[in-house]
Amino acid sequence: MQNKIKEIIDDAYHGKLLNQREIKELLDLDTGSEEFYYLLFKARQMSAEACSGKAEIHGQVGVNSGPCGCNCAFCSFAAENKIFTEQQVEPLERVLEQSLDLEQAGANAIYLMATAQLNFQGFLEMGRQVRRELRTSVPLIANMADFNDEQAVALRQAGFAGVYHAVRIGEGVVNRIKLEDRLQTIEAARRAGLAIGTCVEPIGPEHSVEEIIEKIIIAREAKPGFSGAMRRVTLPGTSLSRYGMVGEARMALIVGVVRLVTPREVPGNCTHEPNAIGAVAGANLFWAEAGSNPRDVVNYTETNRGFDVGRCKKILVDAGWQVLEGPSKFC
Ligand code: SF4
Numbered sequence: 001m002q003n004k005i006k007e008i009i010d011d012a013y014h015g016k017l018l019n020q021r022e023i024k025e026l027l028d029l030d031t032g033s034e035e036f037y038y039l040l041f042k043a044r045q046m047s048a049e050a051c052s053g054k055a056e057i058h059g060q061v062g063v064n065s066g067p068c069g070c071n072c073a074f075c076s077f078a079a080e081n082k083i084f085t086e087q088q089v090e091p092l093e094r095v096l097e098q099s100l101d102l103e104q105a106g107a108n109a110i111y112l113m114a115t116a117q118l119n120f121q122g123f124l125e126m127g128r129q130v131r132r133e134l135r136t137s138v139p140l141i142a143n144m145a146d147f148n149d150e151q152a153v154a155l156r157q158a159g160f161a162g163v164y165h166a167v168r169i170g171e172g173v174v175n176r177i178k179l180e181d182r183l184q185t186i187e188a189a190r191r192a193g194l195a196i197g198t199c200v201e202p203i204g205p206e207h208s209v210e211e212i213i214e215k216i217i218i219a220r221e222a223k224p225g226f227s228g229a230m231r232r233v234t235l236p237g238t239s240l241s242r243y244g245m246v247g248e249a250r251m252a253l254i255v256g257v258v259r260l261v262t263p264r265e266v267p268g269n270c271t272h273e274p275n276a277i278g279a280v281a282g283a284n285l286f287w288a289e290a291g292s293n294p295r296d297v298v299n300y301t302e303t304n305r306g307f308d309v310g311r312c313k314k315i316l317v318d319a320g321w322q323v324l325e326g327p328s329k330f331c
Helices: 003-013 020-027 034-050 092-105 120-133 149-158 179-191 209-221 248-261 276-280 309-318
Strands: 054-062 109-113 140-143 162-164 195-197 200-203 226-231 268-272 285-291
Touching: 003 020, 003 034, 003 248, 020 209, 020 248, 034 248, 034 268, 054 092, 054 309, 092 109, 092 120, 092 285, 092 309, 109 120, 109 162, 120 140, 120 149, 149 179, 162 179, 179 195, 200 209, 200 248, 209 226, 209 248, 226 248, 248 268, 248 276, 268 285, 276 309, 285 309
Parallel strands: 054 109, 054 285, 109 140, 140 162, 162 195, 200 226, 226 268
Antiparallel strands: none
16 A cells, blocks of 8 residues: 555544645545555544444435526526426425424434525424424424525524535536625524534536545535535436436545545534445435435435435445434534
């Protein structure tokens, strides 16, 4: 094994914040190399230590669907992708049922996900109702459009404990959202006392190592409860479909690198969609999904791409993890 690579990996494991050049050395590793497997080994070890050996499963409910003018090319709701043509907001009863089902199945956190078109007050009210009905202290997390300080406080008051928010790869290039707005939202969430979860996403084969490094560092600097890496899912017939998808071994390398590059005070390291080699590489957070979903072309992802809690758990256990019971420690 190359000493130089082993040293970078060991330094990261022992708490050194790697610089861009060092991160690049790791991301450039061949997935068939000895160094790759050593990286996975140390990332997994660091991940297990950071979360006391307990992986988590978070359950997400998509609460609406329909064309979205932000036009993120990677998202099935982008108006330009012409996958969803009608605005549809799920009835509260359905959102409640899906949230309670996920909680009952053992999800450690419940997320409500909305497109950027959903009325903020409507989303808040949904959050209030779900919080009221959840039977345990499982945290409720918002995954929604950019928001300001006032809205961040309103989210907190409605019972949301945190947000999922990422500076996605290609902000301002493959969509109409400014990178700066994403960062300001994360800061607004922090000021309001909301926990932050983030991820380097959605990664496609065409993205340069430099671009991935930039987003790994942005995620690290957000001081989240979890970071991680997610690949873009191909939506047939859309502008990005010609690039295809990143393979799971390459994603395992990236999720392992994210773990090593992110301080161990950040306990969570997610990957999506759930897969065994990702968990072997140190992913300790998977998502179970219900309702609408930006990676799916149907209204109810649980009937198509979405994994349920049991399926996520089986993969984590297959990969040698124990799964936390009770409320998340990541948010
Ligand atoms: S990712 Fe969000 S903001 Fe972008 S098109 Fe989809 S719903 Fe709209």
